[in-house]
Amino acid sequence: xxxxxxxxxxxxxxxxxxxxxxxxxxxxxxxxxxxxxxxxxxxxxxxxxxxxxxxxxxxxxxxxxxxxxxxxxxxxxxxxxxxxxxxxxxxxxxxxxxxxxxxxxxxxxxxxxxxxxxxxxxxxxxxxxxxxxxxxxxxxxxxxxxxxxxxxxxxxxxxxxxxxxxxxxxxxxxxxxxxxxxxxxxxxxxxxxxxxxxxxxxxxxxxxxxxxxxxxxxxxxxxxxxxxxxxxxxxxxxxxxxxxxxxxxxxxxxxxxxxxxx
Numbered sequence: 032x033x034x035x036x037x038x039x040x041x042x043x044x045x046x047x048x049x050x051x052x053x054x055x056x057x058x059x060x061x062x063x064x065x066x067x068x069x070x071x072x073x074x075x076x077x078x079x080x081x082x083x084x085x086x087x088x089x090x091x092x093x094x095x096x097x098x099x100x101x102x103x104x105x106x107x108x109x110x111x112x113x114x115x116x117x118x119x120x121x122x123x124x125x126x127x128x129x130x131x132x133x134x135x136x137x138x139x140x141x142x143x144x145x146x147x148x149x150x151x152x153x154x155x156x157x158x159x160x161x162x163x164x165x166x167x168x169x170x171x172x173x174x175x176x177x178x179x180x181x182x183x184x185x186x187x188x189x190x191x192x193x194x195x196x197x198x199x200x201x202x203x204x205x206x207x208x209x210x211x212x213x214x215x216x217x218x219x220x221x222x223x224x225x226x227x228x229x230x231x232x233x234x235x236x237x238x239x240x241x242x243x244x245x246x247x248x249x250x251x252x253x254x255x256x257x258x259x260x261x262x263x264x265x266x267x268x269x270x271x272x273x274x275x276x277x278x279x280x281x282x283x284x285x286x287x288x289x290x291x292x293x
Contacts, residue, residue: 037065038077051094051185092184092191122152129162130183131198134176136168153177161186 032040040060045052057070065073074095078088085103088095099107118126125148128140137148156162161183164175184191 032061034073034076037061037073038080041073041077045088045095045097048096051091051096053094057095089188090190092181092189098188118155119152121146121148122155125152126156126161126179126183129156129177130179130192130195133178134165136174136176138174 041057044057044060054067054070057074058065058067061070074088074090081088081097085100086097087100088097121144124144125140128143129135132139132143137153140148153162157164160180162177163180165178166176167173168176179192189195
C-alpha cells in the first residue's frame with residue numbers, strides 16, 4: 032500500500048470513529064504491517080494536509096481524532112443554541128483540585144476548599160467520566176483516592192496533564208478554579224471542541240448537572256468565572272466537617288433510647 036492510500040484509510044477511519052483512536056487500533060487497520068514510527072509519520076502528514084481548514088487532526092490522551100477548530104465554536108453553537116446544564120462552582124472547584132493535586136481524598140479537597148464536599152458532587156463528576164477512584168489511602172477508614180481520567184483530558188482537548196496551565200498563587204479552591212478557567216468553555220458542553228461525529232450537547236441524566244450544594248446560589252453564566260457581584264453565590268458552610276457516608280452511619284439499634292418515665 033502506498034502512502035496516499037494509507038493516509039486515505041487513516042482519514043476515513045478517524046472521520047468515522049465515535050471516539051479518539053489509539054495507535055494500537057490504527058495499526059489494526061493495516062494488520063500490524065505498518066510500524067508505529069511510520070504510522071506516526073502518516074498521521075503527522077495527514078494533520079498537515081488539514082492545516083488551515085475548519086477541522087483539525089489532533090492527538091489527545093486516549094488517541095487521535097478530527098475535531099473543529101476553536102474559532103469555529105461560535106458558528107457551530109448557532110446550530111444548537113440551547114445550552115446543556117452547567118456545573119456548580121463547588122463541583123468545578125472540586126474537579127480543578129483533583130486535576131492539579133491528584134491523587135487526593137475527599138478530606139484533602141475539604142482541607143483546600145475549607146468546606147465539606149458532598150457525596151453527590153463526587154458522584155456527579157464520576158458519572159460524567161471526569162474522575163475515578165484509583166485506590167485507597169492507608170489511613171483510618173481507608174479513604175478513596177481520586178484522579179482524573181483520560182476522558183477528562185479528551186474533553187479539554189489535551190494529551191496529558193502537563194498541558195494544564197500552571198497554578199498561580201497559594202493552593203486554595205479559588206486558585207485551582209482560576210487555573211482551570213481557561214478551559215471552562217470545553218467543560219460547559221463536556222466535549223471540548225466539536226468532534227466530527229458527535230453532537231454539541233452532551234447527554235445528561237435528570238438532575239445530574241444541577242447545582243448540588245445548598246446555598247451556592249445560581250450557577251454562574253460561565254462555569255468557572257469568579258463571582259464578583261455581591262450575592263452571586265451565597266457562602267457555603269464554613270465548618271469543614273465531612274459528610275459521613277451511609278455505610279459509616281451507626282446502626283439503628285445503637286441509637287440511645289429515651290429513659291423510661293414513671
